[in-house]
Structure formats: C-alpha cells, structure tokens
Amino acid sequence: MRFPGWATIPGYYNLAAARDWHSIAAWVFAxxxxxxxxxxLVNRHFARDIMTSPRDWTLSAFKRSVASHRRKDGSEGEAAYNPVQKIAYGIVFGIxxxxxxxxxxxxxPGFEPAAPWLVDILGGRQSARSLHFLFAWALFGxxxxxxxxxxxxxxxxxxxxMIAGGSREQSHV
Incomplete structure (x- = not known):
C-alpha cells in the first residue's frame, strides 16, 4: 500500500527522487x-529557559507541573518553562x-567514507537506520x-x- 500522490514529494512513485528530496530537506533541517x-546559546535562551537543574528531575516537580497544566493557570512559577517542558524540550533539542x-x-552511503567512525559508533548502517526511524517516531510523538x-x-x-509574545496572563484572547 502506498501513500496517495497528493501526500508525497514527489507526487508520483519514484524511490530515487523521494530519496533526493529527503536528502535536500535533511540538509535544510540540519x-x-x-x-x-x-x-x-548566543541569546542565552537555552541557559535561561531550557537547561534543567537537579530539582527539575524530582517527582514533586513533575507533579506540580502536571497539576499546573491541568488547572490551566500557568502558576508553576516565574520560569518560562515548567520542569516537564524543560525536560521535553531538552530531549528534543539535545537528543x-x-x-x-x-x-x-x-x-x-556517500558520507560513510568521510566518517566511518560515526557508522561504527551507531552500530553499523542498519542500526543507524533503525535508530533514525525510532527518533523520527519519537519526534512525531x-x-x-x-x-x-x-x-x-x-x-x-x-x-x-506565540505570535504576540509574552506570558499567558498578558494575552486576553
């Protein structure tokens, strides 16, 4: 079973062309x-808002974050992100x-001769392919x-x- 043409790039079945599109998109992505x-790093957003502390990894911090989100009041504190958000964004951006x-x-295949150590670290090309698939699904999740x-x-x-910036308390929509 194939995806319909309207949902794919290119809009027709061509594995070689799809691989080329994938490679082009991957470079833009990287x-x-x-x-x-x-x-x-330059504007210190990571250090200020995303970097976690040992306190963020506690069960009580997790419970407070979930309770705050369930109340929809954003009362987690002064931080831009609560501990669950920091951990989630850290995992996404850092891993x-x-x-x-x-x-x-x-x-x-074209990159392997330039950095065979990378393929070795990841357990070979097939392991890297499986990991690529798993990381893609984790991002989708x-x-x-x-x-x-x-x-x-x-x-x-x-x-x-997101458009206007600021905190939830400042937006009255």
Missing part, C-alpha cells in the same frame, strides 16, 4: 538546527533532533502530544501568545 542552537542528523548521515495539549488548553490563546 543547517536550521545548527542555526537554532547557535541562536539559543532527538541531533540524533536525526547523525543517524541520517550514518545511513548515507512529541509533536502529537504538543498539538493535543495546545488544543486542550485553548488554541486561540496559545496561538496569540
């Missing part, structure tokens, strides 16, 4: 990720997205949960906050 990391890049490079939480907590308010 360069974009590098730019995001540079920006987060899942970089590993998508590294496993993608490792499964590329993060996206699906993220989308569901936005829908549950009021999409208009959330979108307005």
């Amino acid at each position: 360069i974009g990720l590098l730019a995001i990391w540079i920006a987060m 899942l997205l970089p590993m998508m890049v590294f496993t993608g490079l490792a499964i590329s 993060f996206f699906a949960i993220h989308l569901a939480m936005v829908l549950i907590s009021g999409p208009l308010r959330q979108v307005w906050t």
